[in-house]
Amino acid sequence: MLAFILQRLMQAFVVMMVISALVFTGVYAVGNPIDVLISPDVTQQIREQTIKAYGFDQPLWRQYLTFLQRLAVGDFGRSFVYNMPVLSLILSRLPATLEITLAAVLGATLIGIPLGMYAGYAPDSFLSKVIMVVSVLGFSVPTFWIGLLLIFTFAVNLGVLPAGGRGETVSIWGVEWSFLTLNGLTHMFLPSLNLALFKLSLMIRLSRAGTREIMLTDTVRFARAAGESEATILGRHILRLIAIPLVTVFGLEFGSTLAFAVVTETIFSWPGVGKLIIDSISTLDRPVMVAYLMLVALLFIVINLTVDIAYVALDPRLRARKTT
Amino acid sequence: MSAPTGNGLPLLQVRDLATHFTTRAGVGKAVDGVSFDVHAGEIIGLVGESGSGKSVTGYSILGLIDPPGRIDAGSVRLDGQELIGLSRSKLRALRGKRIAMVFQDPMSTLNPVLKVSRQMALALQAHGSPSPDEIRRRSLEALAKVGIPDPERRLASYPHELSGGMRQRVAIAIAFLNNPDLVICDEPTTALDVSIQAQILVEMKTLVREAGVSLIWISHDLATVSVLAKRLLVMYAGRLIEEGLTADVLRRPRHPYTQGLIDSLPSRAEPGRDLVQIPGSAPSLFALPAGCAFQARCTHATAICDTAPDQTRDGTRTWRCHNPLGPLADRRAGTTA
Amino acid sequence: MSVPVSAPGPVTRSPFRMFLGEFMESRVSVAAVIVLVAIILLAVAAPLITPQNPYDLASLVLSDARRPPGYVGAKGFTHWLGTDAQGRDLYSAILYGLQISLQIGLMAGAIAFSLGAGLGTLAGFVGGRLETLIMRIIDLQLSFPAILLALVLAALLGQGKWQLIAALVTAQYAYFARTAHGAATAERSKDYVEAALSTPLSLGRVAFRHVLPNCLPPLIVVATVQIANSIALEATLSFLGLGMPVSEPSLGMLIANGFQYMLSGRYWISIYPGVALIALIVVINLVGDQIRDQLNPRLKR
Numbered sequence A: 001m002l003a004f005i006l007q008r009l010m011q012a013f014v015v016m017m018v019i020s021a022l023v024f025t026g027v028y029a030v031g032n033p034i035d036v037l038i039s040p041d042v043t044q045q046i047r048e049q050t051i052k053a054y055g056f057d058q059p060l061w062r063q064y065l066t067f068l069q070r071l072a073v074g075d076f077g078r079s080f081v082y083n084m085p086v087l088s089l090i091l092s093r094l095p096a097t098l099e100i101t102l103a104a105v106l107g108a109t110l111i112g113i114p115l116g117m118y119a120g121y122a123p124d125s126f127l128s129k130v131i132m133v134v135s136v137l138g139f140s141v142p143t144f145w146i147g148l149l150l151i152f153t154f155a156v157n158l159g160v161l162p163a164g165g166r167g168e169t170v171s172i173w174g175v176e177w178s179f180l181t182l183n184g185l186t187h188m189f190l191p192s193l194n195l196a197l198f199k200l201s202l203m204i205r206l207s208r209a210g211t212r213e214i215m216l217t218d219t220v221r222f223a224r225a226a227g228e229s230e231a232t233i234l235g236r237h238i239l240r241l242i243a244i245p246l247v248t249v250f251g252l253e254f255g256s257t258l259a260f261a262v263v264t265e266t267i268f269s270w271p272g273v274g275k276l277i278i279d280s281i282s283t284l285d286r287p288v289m290v291a292y293l294m295l296v297a298l299l300f301i302v303i304n305l306t307v308d309i310a311y312v313a314l315d316p317r318l319r320a321r322k323t324t
Numbered sequence B: 001m002s003a004p005t006g007n008g009l010p011l012l013q014v015r016d017l018a019t020h021f022t023t024r025a026g027v028g029k030a031v032d033g034v035s036f037d038v039h040a041g042e043i044i045g046l047v048g049e050s051g052s053g054k055s056v057t058g059y060s061i062l063g064l065i066d067p068p069g070r071i072d073a074g075s076v077r078l079d080g081q082e083l084i085g086l087s088r089s090k091l092r093a094l095r096g097k098r099i100a101m102v103f104q105d106p107m108s109t110l111n112p113v114l115k116v117s118r119q120m121a122l123a124l125q126a127h128g129s130p131s132p133d134e135i136r137r138r139s140l141e142a143l144a145k146v147g148i149p150d151p152e153r154r155l156a157s158y159p160h161e162l163s164g165g166m167r168q169r170v171a172i173a174i175a176f177l178n179n180p181d182l183v184i185c186d187e188p189t190t191a192l193d194v195s196i197q198a199q200i201l202v203e204m205k206t207l208v209r210e211a212g213v214s215l216i217w218i219s220h221d222l223a224t225v226s227v228l229a230k231r232l233l234v235m236y237a238g239r240l241i242e243e244g245l246t247a248d249v250l251r252r253p254r255h256p257y258t259q260g261l262i263d264s265l266p267s268r269a270e271p272g273r274d275l276v277q278i279p280g281s282a283p284s285l286f287a288l289p290a291g292c293a294f295q296a297r298c299t300h301a302t303a304i305c306d307t308a309p310d311q312t313r314d315g316t317r318t319w320r321c322h323n324p325l326g327p328l329a330d331r332r333a334g335t336t337a
Numbered sequence C: 001m002s003v004p005v006s007a008p009g010p011v012t013r014s015p016f017r018m019f020l021g022e023f024m025e026s027r028v029s030v031a032a033v034i035v036l037v038a039i040i041l042l043a044v045a046a047p048l049i050t051p052q053n054p055y056d057l058a059s060l061v062l063s064d065a066r067r068p069p070g071y072v073g074a075k076g077f078t079h080w081l082g083t084d085a086q087g088r089d090l091y092s093a094i095l096y097g098l099q100i101s102l103q104i105g106l107m108a109g110a111i112a113f114s115l116g117a118g119l120g121t122l123a124g125f126v127g128g129r130l131e132t133l134i135m136r137i138i139d140l141q142l143s144f145p146a147i148l149l150a151l152v153l154a155a156l157l158g159q160g161k162w163q164l165i166a167a168l169v170t171a172q173y174a175y176f177a178r179t180a181h182g183a184a185t186a187e188r189s190k191d192y193v194e195a196a197l198s199t200p201l202s203l204g205r206v207a208f209r210h211v212l213p214n215c216l217p218p219l220i221v222v223a224t225v226q227i228a229n230s231i232a233l234e235a236t237l238s239f240l241g242l243g244m245p246v247s248e249p250s251l252g253m254l255i256a257n258g259f260q261y262m263l264s265g266r267y268w269i270s271i272y273p274g275v276a277l278i279a280l281i282v283v284i285n286l287v288g289d290q291i292r293d294q295l296n297p298r299l300k301r
Helices: A002-029 A044-054 A060-072 A086-121 A126-140 A143-157 A182-215 A218-225 A230-267 A273-282 A286-314 A316-323 B054-062 B088-094 B116-125 B132-145 B151-155 B164-176 B194-211 B222-228 B246-251 B256-263 B327-335 C015-025 C027-044 C090-126 C128-142 C146-157 C161-188 C191-197 C203-239 C251-262 C268-295
Strands: A170-172 A175-177 B012-023 B026-038 B043-047 B069-078 B099-102 B182-186 B214-219 B231-236 B239-245 B312-314 B317-319
Touching: A002 A060, A002 A286, A002 C128, A002 C146, A086 A126, A086 A175, A086 A182, A086 A230, A086 A273, A086 A286, A126 A182, A126 C268, A143 A182, A143 A230, A143 C203, A143 C251, A143 C268, A182 A218, A182 A230, A218 A230, A218 B099, A230 A273, A230 A286, A230 B116, A230 C146, A273 A286, A273 C146, A286 C146, B012 B054, B026 B054, B026 B069, B043 B054, B043 B222, B054 B069, B054 B099, B054 B182, B054 B214, B099 B164, B116 B132, B116 B151, B116 B164, B132 B151, B132 B164, B164 B182, B164 B194, B194 B214, B194 B222, B214 B222, B222 B246, B231 B246, B231 B256, B239 B246, B239 B256, C015 C027, C015 C268, C027 C090, C027 C268, C090 C128, C090 C161, C090 C203, C090 C251, C090 C268, C128 C161, C146 C161, C146 C203, C161 C203, C191 C203, C203 C251, C203 C268, C251 C268
Parallel strands: B026 B239, B043 B214, B043 B231, B099 B182, B182 B214
Antiparallel strands: A170 A175, B012 B026, B012 B069, B231 B239, B239 B317, B312 B317
8 A cells, every 4th residue: 555655656747747847838828928027118228127037038958947947945936916926815815715616515425425325216206307407507507607696696696695705703823813703704604616517517416426336236235135124225335335435436526626616716805815816817927827827737546546545445356456 | 042933934035026126128037936945954956047136035035135136026025024125233233143145256245444353243142242352252152163273263253255165154154143044045165176065065964954943045056956965846937846855856856947957957968978968048037938948958948838837845845947847757767867 | 839929019209309309398398399499590690680770880870879669760670679888789799699699509519529529539439649648738728717718719719700719719628538438449449440440541531430320429428518518608709798899799799788788777778689699598508408317328228
């Protein structure tokens, strides 16, 4: 098991290096970075000075090496637009994104799995059909549209929830959290709901598909023949069996949810990391773009590794193979 | 230990059982009017090729038919109590407790992600609230009874860590856990090595005798069944075509199909000559002919076989044939080894 | 001794007809197909059935902007669905927008399919180091959320139809590749492949003429998901301002433009294009769902 983890960490490192090269090249090679930093009507002299100061006159590979060197000490550079260290910029916005992402993921899982299992257990019942239609909607409708609809319904028409912004926050260990205040919660509700819907649909559909498949197997028949109750079969046999593919998807979708937060944060003006990246793309704030992409890549690698480990932990059949 | 039925009734009475599958391709009559009895402590063998309806008969007894299948007609009585139409909770109380079942492939019947101990515990908890100590004690007892060495270690294992024969023994142990009166085994040794097959057959015989349970052994393999069963039931195309004491049926088969089955046994083959086969193949269950289902492949068929034969009874023997094998078969039986 | 006569079996139909028959049984799916065909026809016929070409800036009348549904414009025709902020007739804009969504979704889907399936089959079939290399890249890409990839690419490449398609293809080909690779690997070890390889047929021919058709069912499943995804992704990108240029608005951009007016009660500018978009995606998904269920061997009873 340990050897497995070490091997994966090594691979992760290599992958990060490749991604950093790709991202850096992609972002810095297109367009002219200097245009963001200075206005077009400064003198040629100032222009050249600034270029030199930032190292843009160097060949790209040299710039990349410098970038790596700084990276080794945790320096992601400074934002062109905000003129503050990128890392602290990102970290300051992270809690907001984490709040809605975690709320969305938890909600989607805790509600989605039972609903999906029921739909798989009794696929011909009216409730199941309703659940499936709703899940198709949640799955196919683009996140931004649902967000719009939510704002339209709750904020504009009903007026019960705010249309955007973060609301009040409470500071714990120097970090601002909004879920601890009622006002903060009302602001958090719609964006979290928006994010959750896609994942909810996914969880429902996967649970349903898995449950349906397993219901037809001999394992369930044998359990029934032994007189085990339907509740036992669902809770002890089926849940355990569908946990395996579900965990995989859960992990991967966590990252995807984080990515979709980009859209949700834009619509709800939620001051998280997602909004930051959109803004930095439109303003071509390159250091922020590079840092964000690399951090997202790192997050995904960590998630993948965790999922792989969880997979082995959940499926005893894999343990024998992994340790050999 | 199953109590002998005081009123002299057979333990299980199946009458005119009909289980049909309604699909896009039509209505498949998997079981088409089957009747038989099983007495307390008796081992009967249910024989037939794949598609004959033998497994479906077994499932029907336990009410394990999933849609699009449905028990359309007939009656199944356990100690006089009608099982068809029984409420779900009452049926569940019976399953595992009075009637248990063992399936063909233990790799798919045992849950691969749960330990053996957990699966046995679930089966025990389905019929009572035993304490953890009692669960452990009874599980170990059951494993030892089916001949599993080092039961403690096996109890803590996952199914994939056990060999095929071991797994099937676990499944059998689970079936016997709650001391049922009747155990139905659906091709339990088909998926195992021949050597393990023989072992399990012997163990089953002892187990059944000691526990005093009745056993329905379903198989396509006439050879294995005849070792175990006291009585033989032969099914073809959803119908019961022959029944009787094993020795009787094997020595003096009445139905040409049974004769064909016996003749095609490898042990009956004469060295150096081709194996005997029954020509043709069984009719599709969705398009059963109006008359005798075996007519197309029967060397004894005549015009009367266009109408479905009724069951003829002679003591413990029954058969469904217009032209049963008679004295000719008796004579032949006298000359074979 | 009578000659054994084989009993007649049930009438068999070709697999495709059975597939179609099963499909027809689901009323929801049939309804979805009908709606889908209707949408496609409307979109294709857009230039013929709309009173205005929304891409022709000269035909727009600014004083007609932000008018509610039912308003009769300066040019004399009724704006059944109202107008947007630039004075575009929403009915026309929606149909043209549907055309773009369909074009881009199908193009991106088709190219991603060909590229991905080809690559995946090649990798699965050839094996060895080439396979490992290709699959590593694919896995790498798959661990990254498609939307971010598409976002960054769209931002870097600029606005425009082909840039958008390129971004979408890059984000999606990996799904096809992985599925094709899995299927090809499974097929590779089957006997018929060995038989085919022992004949003078070239490797390429065996891979593409014999193996690929057997890999099609799971690929079709992925395709149905990805086409709907392409359309949704394109709309999202356009919504964020990274897709089609402002002069040729796709449904996403129409929705984005109308966002700010929603809070002041002029909902139609966002809602109607949104409804059209949702309708398209939902019916594609419903049809895809049914196809998927029918092709899933593990659900066969």
